Amino acid sequence: MLGQDGDGCCGGLAVAPLGDERAAELAKVFKALGDPVRLRLLSMIASREGGEVCVCEMTPAFDLSQPTISHHLKLLRQAGLIDCERRGTWVYYWVLPGVLDRLAAFLTTSQTAGAVA
C-alpha cells in the first residue's frame, strides 16, 4: 500500500500534488491513525522490545471491552499497519516492517530525511 516496491518511493506529500488513487490509499491509513485508542495500541506494539504484543497485555491498559479493543486492532490491520497471529488462546500483534518509516518518508518535506527513511 505504501511504496510497495519497498523504497519509500512514489514521491512525498511535498514533492508533487497527490493523485486521486494514492490520496485514497493514504487517507485510509491516516484515518486508521486518527483515533487516540488506535494510536495508543499501535504505539504499544511499535515500542515493544521484540516487536510482538499479546492482545491480553493491551486490554488492561484501556477502560474498554475486549471486543472494542479487537475492533480497533482490526482497523489497524485493515489499514496495513499491523498483522497478527493466533497462538493458543491469544492473538499476538506486530507492526508490519517498514510501514511506519514509509509513512514518515511520505510526510517529510526534507529531502535528506526522506532519503534516509
Added chain:
Amino acid sequence: MLGQDGDGCCGGLAVAPLGDERAAELAKVFKALGDPVRLRLLSMIASREGGEVCVCEMTPAFDLSQPTISHHLKLLRQAGLIDCERRGTWVYYWVLPGVLDRLAAFLTTSQTAGAVA
C-alpha cells in the same frame, strides 16, 4: 501541538507507549489527514514552489463546491497543519513550518531518520 518546542521532541510512536493526552492531540492531526480531498489539498499546498496557494487555484482541481473545499481547508487549519490569510478577494494557504517533519519524526522508527527530521 506537535513538539511545540520545535525539536520534534517528546518521543516517537515506537519509543514508548503514548500517553492519553498526546494520543488525543495526534489523533486529531491524523484524522484531518484521513480524507483523500484533504490529503490532496495539503499536497497541493506543500508541493507549491514558494509555499503559498490561492484557494482559487485549488478549487478547479476538484469536482466539489467552493464551500466544501473551504470546509476541508478549515479542518486542516484546525488540526494545526496549515494557516491562511485573506488578501483582497482571495484566501491564501501555506503549510505551517516544520509541522510535517515533526509528524514524520513521530512516525519514524529509525533513530537516524528521526534525528535528521
